[in-house]
Amino acid sequence: MKRNTKKYRSHCPINFAQETFGDKWSLLIIRDLMFKGKKYYGEFLNSDEKISTNILADRLEKLEVDGLLTKARDKENNSKNIYALTQKGVDLLPMLLEMIAWSAKYDNKTGTPAEFIRRLTEDKDSLIRELIAGLGSLKT
Amino acid sequence: MKRNTKKYRSHCPINFAQETFGDKWSLLIIRDLMFKGKKYYGEFLNSDEKISTNILADRLEKLEVDGLLTKARDKENNSKNIYALTQKGVDLLPMLLEMIAWSAKYDNKTGTPAEFIRRLTEDKDSLIRELIAGLGSLKT
DNA sequence: CATAATACTTGCATTTTGCAAGTAGGATAA
């Protein structure tokens, strides 16, 4: 596995987060893994925002190096790789939920279903547990 | 005031957030306003990460157009502008706190004081109230 | 009236991103 020897502009936590997943695409890949059950390269490639294939390959590698996801050969289809979130990746869930709540409040065309927002505001902890359960067992 | 007629790649809430403040610098400006009491152009310019002046000017304008902050002439010093968060900007606080918690957990050189982390995990609501109180009255 | 302070703008080099086409290895079918 590649070593992560990155130098940070600062160790401010906001900056650390920004440098880890603050580019134009990383969080969308994590979203696909976290909320949409995607796990294959081709699935990420087909998301609505149309990431280009070289950028996808680059971001998957960066996220792997930074320990947010793992890559492994698919047992059932030996020509595919399976990507999965690590605990470090799953731990972004609370932040992503706050992000979703904010966007739902301020984007008047938000794609977030009203029922999701309701659970998010009224019942956040059980929503988190349910989402994590849906991710199955994690890889380190 | 300039009109915001941006077209979004999608109305996925994660993508909406990304397109609003997901570049390399915007969240650092919001951090300076939210946690460090900064309000002048020169103060943002002097933050640890060393944003360059043209980028700062560009980001301040974008954030103003997107309604996250306001710009006004300083009453006490007519050669300075005062930047302040709007409600829309302040509403990013819960997300930023989750981001800080995540970075503090995974950056072993994190700059976040232990006492802040403790309050964040044990007493989040009161921490939020205190931080908002510290921001003073907001502009629309 | 000259100098300084603050907030920018401009020009250009470097880096990052985007698009289209090409390649490589395993699965499938003849």
Place this chain on the structure above:
DNA sequence: TTATCCTACTTGCAAAATGCAAGTATTATG
């Protein structure tokens, strides 16, 4: 066994974003 397809990339080049240094404009300050 060969050909075709599927999946996951890589490569080359154009376009856009960022970074750096210098310049300008407006408002204090002496």
